[in-house]
Amino acid sequence: EACPRTELIAGSDVRQDVLDRFGERYGVAQAHRYIDYRALLATERPEIVSIATQPEQRAEIILDAVEAGVRALYVEKPLCASVNEAYRIRDAVRANSVALNMGTNRRWQPGFHAMRTAIDGGAIGTLRTLVVYAAGTLFNTTSHWFDATQYLASDAPPVWAHAWLPGSEHLVVDDTVTDEPNASGAYGTQTGVTVHFLRSPRPNDIEAIGDHGAITAWGAGTSFTMRARPASGGAWTEGEFPTYAHTSSTLHLIEDLVGALDRGDDVTAGGIDVAVTNTELIFGFIESFRANGSLLMMPPEGSTARFHRSGFKARTPTFAT
Ligand SMILES: NC(=O)c1ccc[n+]([C@@H]2O[C@H](COP(=O)([O-])OP(=O)(O)OC[C@H]3O[C@@H](n4cnc5c(N)ncnc54)[C@H](O)[C@@H]3O)[C@@H](O)[C@H]2O)c1
Structure with a gap:
């Protein structure tokens, strides 16, 4: 179920074959597919980034995304690979008022x-x-x-x-x-x-x-x-x-991020503190x-x-x- 408030503009994976399958499946043109996620951040200037690598790679990518000016992050669980990484992410996200939800659906x-x-x-x-x-x-x-x-x-x-x-x-x-x-x-x-x-x-x-x-x-x-x-x-x-309604938890998570951007406020259900x-x-x-x-x-x-x-x-x- 797609969120009408978001538009998928680019994607990155270090594996070219996976990146191409992703692009073909979700209609992301070749020019917007990146092996290097830093090039994606610098070129596309996305508002929202989803980080669905394994946890060992996640902290570095989150910190780079915050540094690049991203406004909201949908990060997969678990947040990262150590408590110290979690605290570094919390400090960066708070300092830059970035909305963050973790995929604990x-x-x-x-x-x-x-x-x-x-x-x-x-x-x-x-x-x-x-x-x-x-x-x-x-x-x-x-x-x-x-x-x-x-x-x-x-x-x-x-x-x-x-x-x-x-x-x-x-x-x-x-x-x-x-x-x-x-x-x-x-x-x-x-x-x-x-x-x-x-x-x-x-x-x-x-x-x-x-x-x-x-x-x-x-x-x-x-x-x-x-x-x-x-x-x-x-x-x-x-x-x-x-x-209760049988609606998509992923959609609600994303809507929570969009709501935070609309209001210029934090998310209402998840957030960095529960992820930490x-x-x-x-x-x-x-x-x-x-x-x-x-x-x-x-x-x-x-x-x-x-x-x-x-x-x-x-x-x-x-x-x-
Ligand atoms: N919320 C859920 O219900 C749910 C369901 C499935 C998986 N997950 C989580 O999602 C994460 C990914 O799971 P998966 O099974 O898809 O893992 P995976 O290992 O199959 O996929 C991770 C992808 O990240 C890519 N990658 C690694 N480093 C990268 C980098 N620097 N730049 C760009 N791409 C990079 C890899 O090439 C790989 O294709 C895990 O943390 C997992 O726990 C959550």
């Missing part, structure tokens, strides 16, 4: 918005616990669930974290995370919500549990169910989850593991770990016909 998905509205409206009583059942890796997938749980807990700052990396212990070599680890663990928010990450074959189900009810987002938000105690008291029974918190949670888990799974106070400001996969190769994209 549930934050812009109407079903999760309805879930948060129901929680905030007291449908399950005071929120106490969030549980994520998933089997994905820390950077690629858990970054989504850190953000979804941040969002459901009203973006209350995390105050502690503890974690372990089951079967992935060998991937942390001194300061380097050499490949995508599996992670289990928990973090707690300033508002007293505890968020548990349980490695499980359940496909990205997220449960919000309050004093007198629970809401479950099934399969990354494919559907939602609610159980709660009636106002009159008694046992928890099946409740009616509010209806997301990075702090990723590295909070890693630093807790490095400290033998002990409880770590957040944020992990002294974190020296960096994600760097030496043997990683970009996949060859496939296109739906």
